[in-house]
Amino acid sequence: MKKSLLTLTTVAVVGLSSAVxxxxxxxxxxxxxxxxxxxxxxxxxxxxxxxxxADAEIADILIxxxxxxxxxxxxxxxxEKNNLVLDETxxxxxxxxxxxxxxxxxxxxxxxxxxxxxxxLKDRISSYQQNGGNISFIDVLFGSxxxxxxxxxxxxxxxxTTSDQQLMEDLEEDKDKVIVVQDEVEEKLSEQEELKExxxxxxxxxEGQKETKEENEKSLKKQEKKLTKxxxxxxxxxxxxxxxxxxxxxxxxxxxxxxVASSNNEGSSNNEGSSNNGGDTSTLSEEQPKxxxxxxxxxxxxxxxxxxxxxxxxxxxxxGKSPSTGFxxxxxxxxxxxxxxxxxxxxxxxxxxVGTKIPLSEAQPGDLVFFDTYKADGxxxxxxxxxxxxxxxxxxxxxxxxxxxNSYWSGAFKGHVRRVN
Numbered sequence: 220m221k222k223s224l225l226t227l228t229t230v231a232v233v234g235l236s237s238a239v240x241x242x243x244x245x246x247x248x249x250x251x252x253x254x255x256x257x258x259x260x261x262x263x264x265x266x267x268x269x270x271x272x273a274d275a276e277i278a279d280i281l282i283x284x285x286x287x288x289x290x291x292x293x294x295x296x297x298x299e300k301n302n303l304v305l306d307e308t309x310x311x312x313x314x315x316x317x318x319x320x321x322x323x324x325x326x327x328x329x330x331x332x333x334x335x336x337x338x339x340l341k342d343r344i345s346s347y348q349q350n351g352g353n354i355s356f357i358d359v360l361f362g363s364x365x366x367x368x369x370x371x372x373x374x375x376x377x378x379x380t381t382s383d384q385q386l387m388e389d390l391e392e393d394k395d396k397v398i399v400v401q402d403e404v405e406e407k408l409s410e411q412e413e414l415k416e417x418x419x420x421x422x423x424x425x426e427g428q429k430e431t432k433e434e435n436e437k438s439l440k441k442q443e444k445k446l447t448k449x450x451x452x453x454x455x456x457x458x459x460x461x462x463x464x465x466x467x468x469x470x471x472x473x474x475x476x477x478x479v480a481s482s483n484n485e486g487s488s489n490n491e492g493s494s495n496n497g498g499d500t501s502t503l504s505e506e507q508p509k510x511x512x513x514x515x516x517x518x519x520x521x522x523x524x525x526x527x528x529x530x531x532x533x534x535x536x537x538x539g540k541s542p543s544t545g546f547x548x549x550x551x552x553x554x555x556x557x558x559x560x561x562x563x564x565x566x567x568x569x570x571x572x573v574g575t576k577i578p579l580s581e582a583q584p585g586d587l588v589f590f591d592t593y594k595a596d597g598x599x600x601x602x603x604x605x606x607x608x609x610x611x612x613x614x615x616x617x618x619x620x621x622x623x624x625n626s627y628w629s630g631a632f633k634g635h636v637r638r639v640n
């Protein structure tokens with residue numbers, strides 16, 4: 220009897236303990252699960268923000284890469300054109316060198332002819348002096364023996380006189396020819412030197428810009444690769460958290476409704492739900508153009524004229540000085556100022572001496588900025604403000620760039636700024 224009572228008491232205590240402690244355990248379990256669920260949700264929210272940011276950065280990089288590829292392609296096309304011009308120029312130089320050789324030979328022949336005639340004249344003067352220097356044509360004529368001899372002497376005197384006059388005329392004419400030929404030779408040589416300098420500028424600018432853009436492309440690809448790895452890692456973490464979140468959600472539902480959960484488990488043990496993860500869609504916006512400071516003073520018309528060629532003059536034309544022919548750097552600057560009614564030189568060497576030299580800190584829109592490319596002050600453009608300038612570039616034609624943020628131009632700019640007015 221006592222044993223039975225002890226057994227019942229034990230059962231009752233155990234049952235009571237189970238009920239009490241079961242409720243406590245249940246309460247602690249729900250709280251823990253709710254905190255765990257909140258923590259997971261926060262972590263997933265942070266991951267989604269990081270994913271969104273990474274996706275946006277990748278999108279920006281892809282846009283920049285496409286722009287760089289396009290710019291590199293344009294540079295390669297410009298380089299091909301430049302190579303064709305170089306080939307044509309080399310052929311022209313060879314032709315001019317042959318012309319110069321021919322001209323030099325002509326000079327040698329003319330000088331030899333002059334020397335020969337000089338010797339003839341010297342011989343005649345010497346002969347005249349040896350005969351006393353006092354023989355006149357009258358003495359020659361009246362010394363004839365008969366009428367036939369008289370006629371012969373007249374003919375001889377006439378020929379000698381005519382020959383001497385012709386020699387003098389030929390001598391003067393040949394001397395004039397020598398001067399003309401020498402001028403032609405010097406002009407040809409001057410043209411070739413200018414041509415070589417401009418070609419060297421084109422090569423230096425194109426190669427420099429291409430190298431810079433290729434380095435930027437490599438850097439962007441590294442960033443893209445790094446971000447892609449980051450995105451993959453974040454997506455894996457989010458997937459793991461999603462599975463954990465679904466598990467916690469089920470456990471929390473069971474903890475809150477143990478009877479219903481048990482019934483549902485019995486009725487649908489093989490019909491568990493799946494969790495769908497929605498992806499954020501990021502929208503890419505077009506890059507907005509940078510604001511260009513307004514021009515001031517008498518240079519505004521020149522800047523307006525320069526801007527009118529953006530998108531029109533897409534190629535660099537050596538020696539070009541007008542919209543109909545295209546522009547090189549100095550020709551473009553000279554033309555723009557010409558449109559504003561101001562006449563300035565059309566070569567970089569001459570432009571480097573116009574107006575007044577000023578520091579960059581005092582530069583205003585319309586001032587001229589110079590760059591050391593293939594030589595000191597080898598390139599010139601019109602300053603727009605905020606470090607921006609517009610000019611005819613050998614790679615892209617008329618365009619706007621920045622002398623501070625563009626690595627090529629910042630390296631080529633040595634602080635030379637001139638105010639035209």
